Amino acid sequence: MNELFQLLKQGNRSALTAAIVNTVIAIIKGAAYLFTGNVAMFAETMHSLGDAANQFFVFVGSALSKRAPTDRFPGGFGRLVHLVLLGAVLIVGIMAYETIIEGYHHILHPAESKGIFLIIAILAAATILETFVLIKAMKEILHDAGIEASGFSVVTKSLANFKRGKAATRLVFMEDAVATAGGLLAIAAVLLSHYTPFHEAEGIASMLIGLMMFLVVGKVFLDNARGVLGESDDEMEQKIGEMVMADPDVKDVGDVVVIKEGDELHVELEIEINPQMSFAEADDIKDRIEEQVRQQRGVTDVTIELDEDDGIQRWNNSPEEAKR
Incomplete structure (x- = not known):
């Protein structure tokens, strides 16, 4: 048990931070969805739940990959993080599917949501938190690459050196980039649905968020499939x-x-x-x-x-x- 705790201390901190933040966000969004019935809020709840579960597994996988070689596994456990990430993307894939289906149903049967100000407040707060985690992931990528940066150069340099980040950090970066964009998209859809007769906007936003989640699934799957096989640098x-x-x-x-x-x-x-x-x-x-x-x-x-x-x-x- 002591060995496990020592390994967890070496886990990817960006993933742990993102998992905690997304768990809190998912609980708040879920409560708001139950109160308002807003489909865009449902999409964001599923998104945050998927991200939280995914990033928790990423943290555990990155920690276990630090385990020292044994007689049975003399090559060590370095590739374990890639296997965990391949499994973790399945969770995001399921959440993405549910998000798209719910959005499709809302397009077929559009309805105006209630509690507009509560929805906007929660989505805005969640987007700010997601942005905080995204910036942390950017800084972690720069740390992995051994590059110093400050101000807006953190954004540009992290994008330029994205491939040099650790697998777990890159996943957190992609997920929170999509989460931040999804939050902004959800806010726009809620406002459009409330102030115009176009109530289908929330369903369309839900489907777009689900599609963005699928893009992350595809990218992460391909990256980590190469990692499992043993990719050269x-x-x-x-x-x-x-x-x-x-x-x-x-x-x-x-x-x-x-x-x-x-x-x-x-x-x-x-x-x-x-x-x-x-x-x-x-x-x-x-x-x-x-x-x-x-x-x-x-x-x-x-x-x-x-x-x-x-x-x-x-x-x-x-x-x-x-x-x-």
Whole structure:
């Protein structure tokens, strides 16, 4: 039990924060829906419930993926977070389906909702909270990428470096981006339905929110399917290759492979050195390079293969050429 608590402390904080915030929001929205019968509020309630459950599983999965390797699983549990995320998107998919169906029924049988000011107040408060979580996720992406930013540059830089964020953080970002947009859409639909005869607006908004949720499901599924299979990190491969080539005792880099497993990176290196060096000198070079590679963000495992210099230069600064 103590080991479990220690692992949970290492879970993705953005996911935990988002899960707590969305649980509170879902309870408030659900109570408002029961009072008003507003279909846009129903859509937002389902959305927040799905996000809360999803992000809770993401938090648990990201924590369990930090578990140390065992005799039965010597490769560790890094990919576990991707498996959890694949399961978690099913929850969002179910919520999205229910949201679309409810919106469709409202379009067929439109009705004016009551409690307009209560609905707007709750949706506005929820949207503000979702925006807070979204900004936190943006900052977490920048932290994962090792980039400093402040003010509006947090938004632009987090979007530019989205792929460098951890899988769990990217999911929180996408879900809360959709939640924020969905909140604004719901507010617009409620106002339109209240001040015009176009009561179908709430049903249309519900269906659009459901479709946006399905987009998140598709994106998360594809990203984490690649993670389960073991996706390479081209950017880190190039960075490590250039760093190793800068070592004065390295004559060439034959191959660099960096595999993502959850938040962890596993590195395999093939380097060429002077064949006249002694075993002790070669071992010192290997230890030095391994230490440098391990200092890179996310790297947990390094395998280095030494070979004698054959006089043929294989490594250069082009990622495409370096992988040939």
